[in-house]
Every structure is written in C-alpha cells, then in structure tokens.
Amino acid sequence: MELKGNQVLLQSEELDRYILETSIYPREPKILKELRDATASHPLAFFGTLPSTGQFLTMLLNLIKAKKTIEVGVFTGYSLLLTALTIPEDGKVIAVDKNRASFEIGLPIIQKSGVGHKIDFVESEALPLLDQLLEKEENEGSFDFAFVDADKGNYWNYHERLMKLVKVGGVIVYDNTLWGGTVAMPENLVLEQKRKVRLETIEFxxxxAADTRVxxxxxxxxxxxxxCRRLC
Structure with missing residues (x-):
C-alpha cells in the first residue's frame, strides 16, 4: 500500500475485491450469478463478461432506454442475458457468435429466465451477418445499442458497420480495450501469446481516439x- 499525501492507493486486486463485494455481487441478479457459475468450469471462462462491466452495461441500457440492440460475440451469454433482462418486454437483441457450443452452456439458464423471446441468436461469423443486416435499408440507424466482445483484430471492421446500424445518438461499447493492461506496457514485458492482440488493441x-463521428x-x-455515442 502506497501513501500519497491524504490519498491511500490500494493494490488493484484489493480495490476490485472491495467494489465487487460492496456494490456488485449484492446487486447481481441471481439468474446472472447462476450463468456465471455455470461458466466458471469452462477452460475459457475468462472470456465471459465481468460482473463489473455487466453492472455498467445494465445502467447504460437503462439510461439510454435501449429497446433494439445487437451483440457481437456471445460466449456463454452473460452480457446477452443481462441485456435481455434490462430492455423492455417488446425489446429485441440480435446476438451473433460463430461458436454455438459455448452459447449452449448458458442457454438453459436464459430459457429459464423468461426473457429468451427477446433474443435472436445467430450462429455465424459476425462480419457476414452485419453486412446482411445492412442489405436491408430499414436496419440502417435502427439499433439503440451495440456491445462488442469478439476478435479484437476485427474491431474496426465491426465499428464501421455498426456506425451505420446504430442510430445517431445511439451507443456502441467495446470490451477488453485495455487487454489486461498490456496496452500501457513495453512489448518486451508482455507475454508472447498476448502481443498480437495487444498491438491490434492499440491500433483500434x-x-x-481519432474518430470524430463519435x-x-x-x-x-x-x-x-x-x-462511444454516434454523433453523425
């Protein structure tokens, strides 16, 4: 623990634990915790949306009164379920992921939640699906919100398409854009297996930062x- 004047700087793990135990876990819906627990034994469980991110997304969805949303990258469906729980009864979320097997882990819990009718899951690569949506003129500018948690090398490609699908004033959220803090580290200190995505994330x-449209x-x-909120 480091002291700077009257400020106490905690180690990040201590601070994260405090926030989780104080204001996140006590407010996490039981059905979301059940899905998170079901994901815990998956070898890629770290792919799942963190509860802290989920809590922020829930508040953001409520603040912008999102009704029609799109999700790129689903994994077992934590963020998908929280979106379906948050949007209105007649809301809709289109979710795309090329790996249905992971989605199947969370599907029974999503079905039990009573909000499965709001979800349209598409097993596909994301870019073809986004292009297919853009082929229909009525889809342009029709989405209130988008959440992206998929292959980082395609983030900019997703962004260009979502900037047409999400309405002016709508919001797009991209996850993992600090990539474990490696974006601020010298490359020689980054694990070899993280370097490619680190560079992709830095470029994105x-x-x-230079996109004046948002x-x-x-x-x-x-x-x-x-x-990012679409301005034009």
Missing amino acids: NKKM ELCHAPIGDGITI
Missing part, C-alpha cells in the same frame, strides 16, 4: 471498455 484505440469515453472498468 488510436483509430477510435463522442468517446475509454474507461478502466473490467478489462477496459470503450464507450
């Missing part, structure tokens, strides 16, 4: 999220 962050906020929530 630079492009987003209002931007890069927040150190979870593994880092980038929130």
Whole structure:
C-alpha cells in the first residue's frame, strides 16, 4: 500500500475485491450469478463478461432506454442475458457468435429466465451477418445499442458497420480495450501469446481516439471498455 499525501492507493486486486463485494455481487441478479457459475468450469471462462462491466452495461441500457440492440460475440451469454433482462418486454437483441457450443452452456439458464423471446441468436461469423443486416435499408440507424466482445483484430471492421446500424445518438461499447493492461506496457514485458492482440488493441484505440463521428469515453472498468455515442 502506497501513501500519497491524504490519498491511500490500494493494490488493484484489493480495490476490485472491495467494489465487487460492496456494490456488485449484492446487486447481481441471481439468474446472472447462476450463468456465471455455470461458466466458471469452462477452460475459457475468462472470456465471459465481468460482473463489473455487466453492472455498467445494465445502467447504460437503462439510461439510454435501449429497446433494439445487437451483440457481437456471445460466449456463454452473460452480457446477452443481462441485456435481455434490462430492455423492455417488446425489446429485441440480435446476438451473433460463430461458436454455438459455448452459447449452449448458458442457454438453459436464459430459457429459464423468461426473457429468451427477446433474443435472436445467430450462429455465424459476425462480419457476414452485419453486412446482411445492412442489405436491408430499414436496419440502417435502427439499433439503440451495440456491445462488442469478439476478435479484437476485427474491431474496426465491426465499428464501421455498426456506425451505420446504430442510430445517431445511439451507443456502441467495446470490451477488453485495455487487454489486461498490456496496452500501457513495453512489448518486451508482455507475454508472447498476448502481443498480437495487444498491438491490434492499440491500433483500434488510436483509430477510435481519432474518430470524430463519435463522442468517446475509454474507461478502466473490467478489462477496459470503450464507450462511444454516434454523433453523425
């Protein structure tokens, strides 16, 4: 623990644990905890949306009164379920992921939740699905919100398409844009297996920072999220 004047700086693990135990876990819906627990034994469980990110997404969805949303990258469905729980009864979320096997882990819990009718899951690569949506003129500018947690090398490609699908004033959120903090580390200190995505993430962050079409906020929530509101 380091002291700076009257400020106490805690180690990040201590601070994360405090936030989780104080204001996140006590408010996490039981059905979301059940899905999170069902995912815990998966070898890629770290792919799942963190509860801290989920809590922020829930508040954001409520603040913008989102009704029609799209999710790129589903995994077992934590963020998908929280979106379906949050949007109105007649709301809809289109979710795309190429791996249905992971989605099947969370599907029984999603079905039990009573909000499965709001979800349209598509097993597909994301880019073809987004292009297919754009082929229909009525889809342009029709989405209130989008959440992206998929292959980082395609984030900018997703962004260009979502900027047409999400309405002016709508919000797009990108997950993992700090990539475990490696974006701020010298490359020689980064594990070899993380370097490729680190570089992809740094490039995406630079492009987003220069994108005048959006209002931007890069927040150190979870593994880092980038929130952008479409301006034009």
